[in-house]
Amino acid sequence: MAEAQQTPMKLDPTYDHYEFPTTTPEPKPGHPGHLTEGQQAQVHQLRMMLETEGHKEHLDTLTLLRFLRARKFDVNAAKKMFTDYIEWRKAMTTKDTKTGGVKTLALEEVDPKNPPKPINLDEAVRTWDKDGAFKAKLAQYYTQFYHKTDKVGRPVYIEQLGRINLTEIYKAGITDGKMLLNLAVEYEKMADPRLPACSRKAGHLLETSCTIMDLAGVGLSNASQVFGYVQQASAMSNNYYPERLGHMYLINAPSLFSWVWRTVKGFLDPVTASKIDVISGNPSKILLEHIPAENLPEKYGGTCKCEGGCEVSDAGPWREAEWSKPAWWEKPVEDATIENKPTEVGGEGAAA
Structure with missing residues (x-):
């Protein structure tokens, strides 16, 4: 069976505000920057399911991908694992x-x-x-x-x-x-x-x-x-x-x-x-x-x-100093969201 074609990773401007590279060095399937169209669709599906239930935090692509990989890209199982995680944080x-x-x-x-x-x-x-x-x-x-x-x-x-x-x-x-x-x-x-x-x-x-x-x-x-x-x-x-x-x-x-x-x-x-x-x-x-x-x-x-x-x-x-930036938890509560600007051109791949 031919290997599924990988395409540049799509970032979501609502949640994906990274100021660091977003592509892993090795082209491992299911890892950031090395997703198939189907896997990218699963990220989108998982995010939509969580938004429907009122979740607004930790919905960035890198986080959702970790939970999807942990559950072999079973969206429902990843959703259960993620919602348990959010409740545990509270x-x-x-x-x-x-x-x-x-x-x-x-x-x-x-x-x-x-x-x-x-x-x-x-x-x-x-x-x-x-x-x-x-x-x-x-x-x-x-x-x-x-x-x-x-x-x-x-x-x-x-x-x-x-x-x-x-x-x-x-x-x-x-x-x-x-x-x-x-x-x-x-x-x-x-x-x-x-x-x-x-x-x-x-x-x-x-x-x-x-x-x-x-x-x-x-x-x-x-x-x-x-x-x-x-x-x-x-x-x-x-x-x-x-x-x-x-x-x-x-x-x-x-x-x-x-x-x-x-x-x-x-x-x-x-x-x-x-x-x-x-x-x-x-x-x-x-x-x-x-x-x-x-x-x-x-x-x-x-x-x-x-x-x-x-x-x-x-x-x-x-x-x-050359590499460090303030963490999200170091910012004032009213400004607690990560506001790093994407380094990717067009929202794809990693910065050099």
């Missing part, structure tokens, strides 16, 4: 690891007589941890940070799961709710300003991150604690931030993990599984094949030694 919930259901995200210990007030993510991203005090406190027990870019230009995200000590975290007044809200805010900040800045610098659209999960220190004593939190974090990622994983490297895994991974991998979507590599032994060689030495922290075999530590530098194009 009143955040999390996976209840005891019952398997969902519960309202709570920042403090829950009092049965006083249910937690729902958290609106659009409001929270503007105010959460503006002084960085929470992140600094959490870093004492759980290290997670963005640091520069890989060779493709994607932001590199690093987590040191083995350092999680939930007992000490809870003693410090840090609840699961606070950690999950912090994770959601970081997803929002990856979407804007990190990915737009990386796209401007790379000269093509980047929608995903390169993730390093450092499992050093994860053992039987803390595995159950780590697994419970990771379950909640994974549910948030899968349900509300689809198509954000570029590639993940699981490094310093204990011997038991390799056996567990072989079992878990069979239950994953093949596309997702193909994006995850478990690196045995010293990870430096493989990481340096994908991340420039000057961008990789010395701890992992690179040459980067940021002043004060790579873990707190937040170094990357989003911190460089």
Whole structure:
């Protein structure tokens, strides 16, 4: 069967106000700038269905395409996933690891007589941890940070799961709710300003991150604690931030993990599984094949030694004046919509 012909991506002037390239570097079917007429029609159909139900936010083409790809371009399934996402943004919930259901995200210990007030993510991203005090406190027990870019230009995200000590975290007044809200805010900040800045610098659209999960220190004593939190974090990622994983490297895994991974991998979507590599032994060689030495922290075999530590530098194009622009959440509420001017000529393709 002949491959369906791809045509320049059509942008919608009502919602698509981008000031960064909108074409992905590789011509993958269903990705921005590489759509068939049928796929473009499905974007239009999904947007019209959502508008009919009164939705007005997050209807830009890049967002709708991520949800469509996540549901194999099944418009009805993508619509369900998107509407669940919008409702979640208005009143955040999390996976209840005891019952398997969902519960309202709570920042403090829950009092049965006083249910937690729902958290609106659009409001929270503007105010959460503006002084960085929470992140600094959490870093004492759980290290997670963005640091520069890989060779493709994607932001590199690093987590040191083995350092999680939930007992000490809870003693410090840090609840699961606070950690999950912090994770959601970081997803929002990856979407804007990190990915737009990386796209401007790379000269093509980047929608995903390169993730390093450092499992050093994860053992039987803390595995159950780590697994419970990771379950909640994974549910948030899968349900509300689809198509954000570029590639993940699981490094310093204990011997038991390799056996567990072989079992878990069979239950994953093949596309997702193909994006995850478990690196045995010293990870430096493989990481340096994908991340420039000057961008990789010395701890992992690179040459980067940021002043004060790579873990707190937040170094990357989003911190460089040439590539960074104010994020939507940094603007006044009355001017909160993204007002970047399209760089595409005639609304097609990407800026050089």
